[in-house]
Amino acid sequence: MDPVPLAVEGVGKRYGASVALAGVDLCVNAGSIVGLVGPNGSGKTTLLRSTAGLITIDEGAITVAGAPAGSGAARASIALVPDEPSGFDELTGAEFISLTHALWGVGDEARERSLILATAFGLGDRLEQRLGTLSRGLRRQASAVAALSLGAPLILVDEATATLDPEAVVVLGEALAARAARGCGVLLATQDLHFAGEVCDEIVLLHRGVVIDRGAPSALRARHSADSLEDVFLAALGDSRLRSRVRDAFRAL
Amino acid sequence: MRFELCRAVARCQARRLRAMAAAAPLPAALVVILVALAPLALVRIGCAVGTEIAAAGSSADVSTALVLGPVLAAAAAGAALAVSLPAREALGQQIAAGPCGDLAAVTASLLFPSLLAMLTLLPSLVSFCLAFAGELPGGRVAGVALALAVVSALPAGAVVAEGVQAAGRGQWARPLGVGVGVGAWVATGAAAGAAPLGMLAPVGRALAGSGPAWEGIAAAGSTAAGLGFLWIVLAASRPERRSPVRRRRSLGLAWRIPVPAAVSSLVVRRDDVRLANVAALGFGAVGALVAVAAGAEAPGPFLLAATTTLLGSVVGALAVCGILSTGYWMWWSSPHGRPSIIATAWYVGLVGAAVPVAIVAAVAAAGSGASWRALEFVAVVVVAGAAVATIAGSLALWRGEGVGDQLSSFAVFAAVAVAASLLMGLVAPRLTSLGLPGPAVAVLVCGALISAALLSLRRRLESDAQ
Structure with a gap:
């Protein structure tokens, strides 16, 4: 039996005096899509970066496909779509995708997957342009094509829908679902609650580095007697009266 | 994998320079022409400076100073180079999260700029050193040792900078190790009669003509290779930054912050x-x-x-x-x-x-x-x-x-x-x-x-x- 794509146990991380993560437990099974949702600064990106081995954690353990996060085996099992793709500005999108394939040591299957993904995103000729000349949204799409074509057991997507146009959001959602159907685990961080509700099998709500609620989107709505995930979000944060509160405050604007 | 990464980084650097040259063709052409001509001019300057110093060239103190000056300047440049060597994250999060090793990342970062620097600087350095040493008792061959000594000072400065950087990130084993290394350097030099030159002491003797030039070449060459390797290893295993969240003196929400500030x-x-x-x-x-x-x-x-x-x-x-x-x-x-x-x-x-x-x-x-x-x-x-x-x-x-x-x-x-x-x-x-x-x-x-x-x-x- 293949190991679980991602197991996070009691993870803690501090930046100086501020707590980024505290006792976070999480599991991403093969074929499932887990969404990390939370206010800005709640620790979503820190958790993704720790999982990717880009930063070390202070306590707990993160295991990626049976290997500790940051190890060579764990790195080889991860495909990351970062919030802000950077570096290699002078490579074309196609060259960047080829580089990723070479570094991960994947073969023709990955190339075929990248062609399918690029067509679906409508990148076409854009892949012949240098990354530095692409808009942020297009660059994220190229980054998604590179990552999702690898066929890695675990896919990490930071700020999944940020800067993407509505078409690209649809394509990304379908691509993640297709990869999950092939047995990949997906962990995504997003502020787009509609996207999270549509795509994720489980939503984990982070606040100040702590998991405050989790469950399937429908279960969360039912538990909080809420019509939308936005209401779930506000209720879980104990701020259901946010709208009326800021409306009052903004009268002074 | 390492080759692919090096090739991609080199391609990026080459395209960047090409775009730079295309954006400013005249200054770029002028720089290229002057860099190509520099070795010729430096031969003349080296001869002139060497002739001025030739009379005192056999003095041990003078030869030590002749090596120490450029070596210290190169060490300072090496330190600046080391602190500017980007960490693995410079590959971009997506590639940095991948399976390529830290050593591969550092090698890829260094390869193209090193080759470029060698192309631009080395001919000038070697021309000057050969012409300069040609007027001294040690002769032209000692100039090779002097050029190598300057090259070896770059990684020496870089190693010291890695120690300082590690201390700044709360890791003390590295600076201690570097401190011990500096002590060993001085002790080796003292034993050879030129404490500040350390393992490069034979270069000073070679310039003064009181020692064989090959000894200087061997000492400088092995120092350059050893310290270069050590720097790459240290750079590839840098400790993580302690915390990106630090208290800084804030400029605050002042209405007018002067542009210079x-x-x-x-x-x-x-x-x-x-x-x-x-x-x-x-x-x-x-x-x-x-x-x-x-x-x-x-x-x-x-x-x-x-x-x-x-x-x-x-x-x-x-x-x-x-x-x-x-x-x-x-x-x-x-x-x-x-x-x-x-x-x-x-x-x-x-x-x-x-x-x-x-x-x-x-x-x-x-x-x-x-x-x-x-x-x-x-x-x-x-x-x-x-x-x-x-x-x-x-x-x-x-x-x-x-x-x-x-x-x-x-x-x-x-x-x-x-x-x-x-x-x-x-x-x-x-x-x-x-x-x-x-x-x-x-x-x-x-x-x-x-x-x-x-x-x-x-x-x-x-x-x-x-």
């Missing part, structure tokens, strides 16, 4: 700029101490301290255009006039280069004395150095991201410095022979360089805005 804050808050300045101060102070301890006459310690410090302190001037370019949309859309923003950037770079030099040079002058003429010389060198760094930083932006970008900026700085030195060396004597007094020539040369720096800043920022 904002630009200065952006420059001095960069870790690479601050560490380069720390390294520059350290190597400059060591240079002054060694020169004083060796009984060098004034203004020797002052000049050595000032020029060594400058090689690290110019990083601020090198970085300033990249910093402005990152936020060009804000600068350009602000009600401040563009000329005033460009002038501010130049002043910030100049002050950033001058302050560390002033600190170290003042201490050296207090300890050993300095003449007005030496002070004038240092002032001209600081202005010229800041201008050259600003031009290089405008041509090859010192960005906050992009693998090996800062190293490429360094390589371009080296090329522009060689070209500017040659140009100044050709023009200044002719102006003097026309009857212009020395200070007037200095003002003209500095004025020309400052104008070129302002022009290149403006050109770069306007092209970014478009």
Whole structure:
């Protein structure tokens, strides 16, 4: 039996005096899509970066496909779509995708997957342009094509829908679902609650580095007697009266 | 995998330089021509300097000083180079999260800029050293040892900088190890009769003709290889930054933050700029101490301290255009006039280069004395150095991201410095022979360089805005 794509146990991380993560437990099974949702600064990106081995954690353990996060085996099992793709500005999108394939040591299957993904995103000729000349949204799409074509057991997507146009959001959602159907685990961080509700099998709500609620989107709505995930979000944060509160405050604007 | 990464990084760097040359074809062509001509000019200069010193060349103290001066300057440059070597994250999060090793990442970052620097600097260095040593008792072969000694000082400075960086990140094993290494260096040198030269002591003997040249070549070559390898290993296993969340003195929500204060804050808050300045101060102070301890006459310690410090302190001037370019949309859309923003950037770079030099040079002058003429010389060198760094930083932006970008900026700085030195060396004597007094020539040369720096800043920022 293949190991679980991602197991996070009691993870803690501090930046100086501020707590980024505290006792976070999480599991991403093969074929499932887990969404990390939370206010800005709640620790979503820190958790993704720790999982990717880009930063070390202070306590707990993160295991990626049976290997500790940051190890060579764990790195080889991860495909990351970062919030802000950077570096290699002078490579074309196609060259960047080829580089990723070479570094991960994947073969023709990955190339075929990248062609399918690029067509679906409508990148076409854009892949012949240098990354530095692409808009942020297009660059994220190229980054998604590179990552999702690898066929890695675990896919990490930071700020999944940020800067993407509505078409690209649809394509990304379908691509993640297709990869999950092939047995990949997906962990995504997003502020787009509609996207999270549509795509994720489980939503984990982070606040100040702590998991405050989790469950399937429908279960969360039912538990909080809420019509939308936005209401779930506000209720879980104990701020259901946010709208009326800021409306009052903004009268002074 | 390593090859693929190296190839991709080299391709990025080559395309970046090509775009740079395409954007400013005339300056690029001028730099290339001057860099190509520099070795020829340096042969003449080396012969002239060597002839001046030849009479005292067999003295052990003189030969030690002849090696120590360029070695310290190269060490300061090496330290600045080390702090500007980007971490693995410069590959971009997506690739950095991948299975390529840290050693591969460092090798890929270093490869192209190293080759570029070798192409631009090495011919000039070797030409000068061969011609210079040819007039000394050791002969031309000792010049090879001298050139290798200068090359070996780059990783030596870089290793020390890695130790300082590790200490700054709360890891003490590394600085302790580096400290022990420095102690062993001094002990080895002391045993050979030239403590500051350490393992490079045979180079001094080779220059003086009191030892075989091959010993100097072997010592410098093995030091360069050993320290180079050590630096790459240390750079590949740097400890993580302690915390990105730090208490900084905030500029606050003041209604009006003066533009110079904002630009200065952006420059001095960069870790690479601050560490380069720390390294520059350290190597400059060591240079002054060694020169004083060796009984060098004034203004020797002052000049050595000032020029060594400058090689690290110019990083601020090198970085300033990249910093402005990152936020060009804000600068350009602000009600401040563009000329005033460009002038501010130049002043910030100049002050950033001058302050560390002033600190170290003042201490050296207090300890050993300095003449007005030496002070004038240092002032001209600081202005010229800041201008050259600003031009290089405008041509090859010192960005906050992009693998090996800062190293490429360094390589371009080296090329522009060689070209500017040659140009100044050709023009200044002719102006003097026309009857212009020395200070007037200095003002003209500095004025020309400052104008070129302002022009290149403006050109770069306007092209970014478009």
